[in-house]
Amino acid sequence: MRGTYTRRNFLAMGGGLGLAGLLSACGSPVVTSLTGGQPSTADVIFWHLFGGGDGENLGTMVENVQKATGHSVEATLLSWGNPYYTKLALAASSQRPPDVAITHLSRLPTLAQAGLLTPYSDTGLAQLGVTQDKFTPAAWEKATIDGQTWAMPLDTHPFVLYYNENAAKKAGLLNEAGDNLADLSGPDRFVEALTEMKKVTGKYGATMPTITDPSTVWRWFYTVYSGLTGPVVSDSGTRVTVDDDAMNETFAFVQKLTTELGLMPASATPTLAQQHFSNGDAGFLLDGVWNLPLYTGVKTADGSELKFNMVPIPALLGSDPVAYADSHALVIPKAGGRSAERAGYAEQFIQGLLDDSTIWTGGGHVPAWLPVQESAEFKQLSPQKNYVDAAFNAVYDPVGWYTGAGSDFQNQMGGVISTVLTGATKPESGTAQIKTALRNFASTNAPVS
Amino acid sequence: MTTTTAAPAPGIARVETTTVETSGRDNKAGWLFSTPFLLLYALFLIGPVVLGLIISFFNTATVKSDLGRFVAFENYADVLGSLDFWKSMWHSTLFTLLTVPFLVVLPLLAAVFASRISRNQWLYRIAFFAPYVVPSASVCLIFAFMYAPEVGLFAKAFGAVGLPAPDFLGSTNGAWFAVTMLTVWWTFGFNFVLYTAALQEIPEETYEAAAIDGATPWQQLRSITVPLLRPTISLVLMLQILASLKVFDQIFILLQGGPNLSTRPVIQYIYDTGFTTYRGGYAAAATMVYFVILVAVSAVWMIATRRRGADA
Numbered sequence: 001m002r003g004t005y006t007r008r009n010f011l012a013m014g015g016g017l018g019l020a021g022l023l024s025a026c027g028s029p030v031v032t033s034l035t036g037g038q039p040s041t042a043d044v045i046f047w048h049l050f051g052g053g054d055g056e057n058l059g060t061m062v063e064n065v066q067k068a069t070g071h072s073v074e075a076t077l078l079s080w081g082n083p084y085y086t087k088l089a090l091a092a093s094s095q096r097p098p099d100v101a102i103t104h105l106s107r108l109p110t111l112a113q114a115g116l117l118t119p120y121s122d123t124g125l126a127q128l129g130v131t132q133d134k135f136t137p138a139a140w141e142k143a144t145i146d147g148q149t150w151a152m153p154l155d156t157h158p159f160v161l162y163y164n165e166n167a168a169k170k171a172g173l174l175n176e177a178g179d180n181l182a183d184l185s186g187p188d189r190f191v192e193a194l195t196e197m198k199k200v201t202g203k204y205g206a207t208m209p210t211i212t213d214p215s216t217v218w219r220w221f222y223t224v225y226s227g228l229t230g231p232v233v234s235d236s237g238t239r240v241t242v243d244d245d246a247m248n249e250t251f252a253f254v255q256k257l258t259t260e261l262g263l264m265p266a267s268a269t270p271t272l273a274q275q276h277f278s279n280g281d282a283g284f285l286l287d288g289v290w291n292l293p294l295y296t297g298v299k300t301a302d303g304s305e306l307k308f309n310m311v312p313i314p315a316l317l318g319s320d321p322v323a324y325a326d327s328h329a330l331v332i333p334k335a336g337g338r339s340a341e342r343a344g345y346a347e348q349f350i351q352g353l354l355d356d357s358t359i360w361t362g363g364g365h366v367p368a369w370l371p372v373q374e375s376a377e378f379k380q381l382s383p384q385k386n387y388v389d390a391a392f393n394a395v396y397d398p399v400g401w402y403t404g405a406g407s408d409f410q411n412q413m414g415g416v417i418s419t420v421l422t423g424a425t426k427p428e429s430g431t432a433q434i435k436t437a438l439r440n441f442a443s444t445n446a447p448v449s
Numbered sequence: 450m451t452t453t454t455a456a457p458a459p460g461i462a463r464v465e466t467t468t469v470e471t472s473g474r475d476n477k478a479g480w481l482f483s484t485p486f487l488l489l490y491a492l493f494l495i496g497p498v499v500l501g502l503i504i505s506f507f508n509t510a511t512v513k514s515d516l517g518r519f520v521a522f523e524n525y526a527d528v529l530g531s532l533d534f535w536k537s538m539w540h541s542t543l544f545t546l547l548t549v550p551f552l553v554v555l556p557l558l559a560a561v562f563a564s565r566i567s568r569n570q571w572l573y574r575i576a577f578f579a580p581y582v583v584p585s586a587s588v589c590l591i592f593a594f595m596y597a598p599e600v601g602l603f604a605k606a607f608g609a610v611g612l613p614a615p616d617f618l619g620s621t622n623g624a625w626f627a628v629t630m631l632t633v634w635w636t637f638g639f640n641f642v643l644y645t646a647a648l649q650e651i652p653e654e655t656y657e658a659a660a661i662d663g664a665t666p667w668q669q670l671r672s673i674t675v676p677l678l679r680p681t682i683s684l685v686l687m688l689q690i691l692a693s694l695k696v697f698d699q700i701f702i703l704l705q706g707g708p709n710l711s712t713r714p715v716i717q718y719i720y721d722t723g724f725t726t727y728r729g730g731y732a733a734a735a736t737m738v739y740f741v742i743l744v745a746v747s748a749v750w751m752i753a754t755r756r757r758g759a760d761a
Contacts, residue, residue, distance in 0.1 A: 093512035
């Protein structure tokens with residue numbers, strides 16, 4: 001049989017050739033999945049969670065950075081929220097993470113405590129001039145856990161007050177110069193302003209989604225509550241630190257606006273709230289800055305373009321203004337086999353994105369990178385320039401393994417707050433329900449700490 | 450949902466197994482032939498199950514390599530006391546109650562009708578079986594397009610006759626309806642094939658004899674087909690119950706367990722706690738509780754069929 005082609009010899013040869021072909025492409029995903037390394041289909045593998053307008057802006061930035069550095073970047077978009085963080089954490093814990101990834105700062109503590117990220121001090125970012133003094137302090141602070149910094153903040157996106165310029169003018173709510181909203185600090189002044197606005201619109205003073213959007217109602221509630229006192233949970237989320245009086249007062253205030261006074265809708269979906277503000281049924285809108293593109297270029301009933309502006313939410317129950325906010329930030333997930341060269345590419349990519357973040361502000365975000373924030377180019381951007389202060393008064397989600405953007409925690413909190421806004425639940429009962437939910441979270445064994 | 454449970458050949462004749470004296474060499478060959486399977490089975494099934502049982506007693510984080518703190522039965526106590534776990538358990542049960550009747554009865558009727566067609570039988574068999582081989586992600590994307598509010602196929606169809614379309618993806622009842630309809634269309638084929646195979650086992654002579662005695666087709670179906678198919682029906686029922694209890698793909702892809710987690714099945718609950726919030730130990734405990742429930746369901750079926758077998 002030797003020297004002749006048998007079926008077996010032939011198959012063995014074919015198998016050998018096939019295997020050789022696979023292995024010759026050393027960085028191919030097939031091989032790296034077997035050998036346990038990172039796939040290297042590009043110089044920088046980048047994961048993010050931005051669709052829509054943000055996604056387009058980011059795409060432009062990635063193109064620009066690629067051109068500037070000459071390194072290839074493979075940007076992958078994954079589903080927003082829990083699915084994204086699930087994939088990121090599992091990829092990092094199985095030693096095959098991307099080189100650079102986006103994260104919300106509210107989600108950072110868990111990723112950092114699980115040991116999935118490269119700390120700033122182990123990177124060469126400082127040599128590239130990416131240093132603490134060039135970031136918005138509140139964002140840098142949030143990116144720092146127990147003295148270690150883990151992420152480079154890209155922006156701050158606060159929860160703000162949108163106002164319809166024409167309606168505000170008619171209601172006499174503009175400042176002396178007539179180019180911005182007058183100071184509405186304090187609960188009485190705020191209610192007064194909404195009442196004036198309601199007279200003008202004939203329907204509502206302000207609007208916001210009160211149902212089917214738990215994250216937004218949580219942002220509104222926590223903005224008001226944080227003006228009075230500290231976070232609802234402490235010690236990494238293991239202790240419930242609710243101030244009952246402050247919470248009752250907060251609930252009573254937000255409920256009064258939607259029910260007793262009828263200044264805001266008691267039951268509105270995100271779509272309905274968007275309609276209210278777009279067609280002038282409400283002169284104010286409480287929403288995140290990231291929805292700026294949604295209202296840009298909107299046509300009102302008489303065919304003219306909707307003229308609006310945005311300001312930080314004034315101080316309400318407390319003495320100082322507070323802006324509930326979150327930040328997008330860039331992290332370098334930990335990977336055992338990453339070469340120094342690849343790590344360098346990742347750092348240059350991060351620096352490039354920060355330098356190019358003027359484009360990013362198109363999505364309403366306040367850049368966290370001060371060289372951009374203080375640039376002449378950004379200072380001309382309206383309405384962005386009008387709410388930069390909110391980034392400095394930012395209050396983030398309380399620290400805990402269960403909190404953060406799109407988390408179950410926000411869904412549960414928002415669920416309770418929604419029933420208070422619609423008038424179905426009394427303030428005291430709302431406080432009790434919030435505390436029960438928080439105790440459940442706090443008493444659960446933390447998976448990472 | 451795509452279960453690959455090895456089903457015993459559906460037939461009505463029970464094969465009498467006679468023990469043949471096997472020489473040691475044959476035995477060895479048998480073991481040798483089974484080795485690849487046994488290796489993979491131990492590696493990918495037995496191993497992970499044992500590992501899962503071990504970590505269910507620890508506060509293990511999914512994203513860390515160490516076991517974490519030993520917590521004995523704390524995870525189990527938390528699972529049994531968790532409202533969310535029982536809610537999702539109920540959702541899996543509800544899905545089973547919604548789908549099993551359709552998926553046991555309709556394929557039987559279809560198989561009977563298809564077997565009576567004299568020409569182009571293969572076409573009907575392929576038509577019924579084809580959807581079953583489509584991957585879950587594709588099926589869900591196709592249906593998501595049809596269920597889409599305002600622009601979807603169903604919304605347009607309802608609109609054409611002037612009716613408001615039900616909210617298939619945004620309301621709980623609509624979502625259950627949507628996912629049930631998808632599942633029946635998609636997995637119909639598997640049971641249809643089992644029934645078709647069993648129908649071919651029934652000798653033609655019985656029908657001829659019944660026809661000569663003046664039995665109508667309906668009487669033939671009632672008195673010959675159904676009784677002779679009883680073992681197959683019972684098997685299909687059991688396989689379908691287990692498959693429906695294991696639902697994950699459709700609900701996860703089509704609805705992400707929404708609206709507001711009102712359709713989240715127990716496997717998604719395990720996925721959410723284990724992979725999204727990293728509570729590996731807790732999720733392993735939930736898996737074990739769920740596993741015990743499945744075993745209990747199977748045991749009930751075994752006892753019931755044994756008893757029937759003894760009566761026969």
